[in-house]
Amino acid sequence: MMSKPLVGVQDYEREARWRLPKTALDYYQSGALDEVTLKENKEAMDRWYIRPRFMRDVSKRSLATTLLGHKVAVPFGVAPTAMQRMAHPDGEVATARAAGRIGAPFTLSTISTFSLEEVAMRAPNTLRLFQLYIYKDRELTASLVRRAEAAGFSALVLTVDAPYFGIRRADVRNQFTLPPHLRMANFQSDEAASNHLHTSDGGSGINEYVASLFDPTLTWEDVAWLKSITKLPLVLKGILTREDAILGVEAGAAAIWVSNHGARQVDGVAPTVNSLRFPHPLFPDGGPSRGGGGSE
Numbered sequence: 001m002m003s004k005p006l007v008g009v010q011d012y013e014r015e016a017r018w019r020l021p022k023t024a025l026d027y028y029q030s031g032a033l034d035e036v037t038l039k040e041n042k043e044a045m046d047r048w049y050i051r052p053r054f055m056r057d058v059s060k061r062s063l064a065t066t067l068l069g070h071k072v073a074v075p076f077g078v079a080p081t082a083m084q085r086m087a088h089p090d091g092e093v094a095t096a097r098a099a100g101r102i103g104a105p106f107t108l109s110t111i112s113t114f115s116l117e118e119v120a121m122r123a124p125n126t127l128r129l130f131q132l133y134i135y136k137d138r139e140l141t142a143s144l145v146r147r148a149e150a151a152g153f154s155a156l157v158l159t160v161d162a163p164y165f166g167i168r169r170a171d172v173r174n175q176f177t178l179p180p181h182l183r184m185a186n187f188q189s190d191e192a193a194s195n196h197l198h199t200s201d202g203g204s205g206i207n208e209y210v211a212s213l214f215d216p217t218l219t220w221e222d223v224a225w226l227k228s229i230t231k232l233p234l235v236l237k238g239i240l241t242r243e244d245a246i247l248g249v250e251a252g253a254a255a256i257w258v259s260n261h262g263a264r265q266v267d268g269v270a271p272t273v274n275s276l277r278f279p280h281p282l283f284p285d286g287g288p289s290r291g292g293g294g295s296e
């Protein structure tokens, strides 16, 4: 029997709910703590209304624009999400290729289950950005930056909102670990940065991984360090206040990515759409899950 086509994000969500193992599904859909901001992200978005203007010639239409000087066919892109092969064997490669097919940019997570080189090789025509987490091991971090440059990524996206990770209760209950058949593909399998996520000390393996390996001392000075080791434009992801946006621009950011990390970090922050009053190139995320009538 032919399965019904999946039409719109809600259909994919329903499909994922019965197909995915509980640990993976919970990881993908959880927010921090009581998930107040998770609910608010969506509700605040639903309260944004379209204000249509009519009586213009719309026989020729284009959504094309530029992103960091690159032409893109649509004014949106794919945000970094980790460990995509828990959902499908083709994981990040499939997502990057799909983005390329519609002319949208794709951001690869540091915590990807295909290596950045493999994604570059298999999605050569996609505009690719590399999302960076800064490890306590700075040489390891610098080598990720060099590899992203060598593989033709067009920008670095430094996630600033994750010196420690939000408590996602489902991951704690599930004692989340990365399934043994998968690996964190940007690291050699003998490195702690690769294998630490295969174990948990009784809580969420994610929080244990981050506390052990990510650098919680980051300040604006580290943005200067990052800029000193790369020629790629730098986007700062996770900014939620005007004050930090200004500091980010002063530190040399090419763009500010306004985000509350899908409400996965600090529960109780404002929904992302309510935080969009900055005077600089912005990438907002957090909440949109439909195209406002037919453009899904």
Ligand SMILES: Cc1cc2nc3c(=O)[nH]c(=O)nc-3n(C[C@H](O)[C@H](O)[C@H](O)COP(=O)(O)O)c2cc1C
Pocket (backbone or CB within 6 Å): 027, 028, 029, 079, 080, 081, 082, 109, 110, 111, 131, 159, 237, 259, 260, 261, 262, 263, 264, 285, 286, 287, 288
């Ligand atoms: C399952 C999942 C994994 C994520 N992994 C990352 C990541 O590795 N790096 C990062 O900077 N943000 C990560 N994020 C946050 C997203 O990039 C994005 O900020 C968030 O999902 C909000 O956008 P959305 O509401 O459009 O999904 C993740 C989000 C989800 C849901």
Ligand SMILES: CCCCCCC(=O)C(=O)O
Pocket (backbone or CB within 6 Å): 081, 082, 111, 197, 205, 206, 209, 210, 261, 264
């Ligand atoms: C195992 C290290 C951290 C996972 C990072 C993914 C992420 O940002 C998330 O929100 O989840």
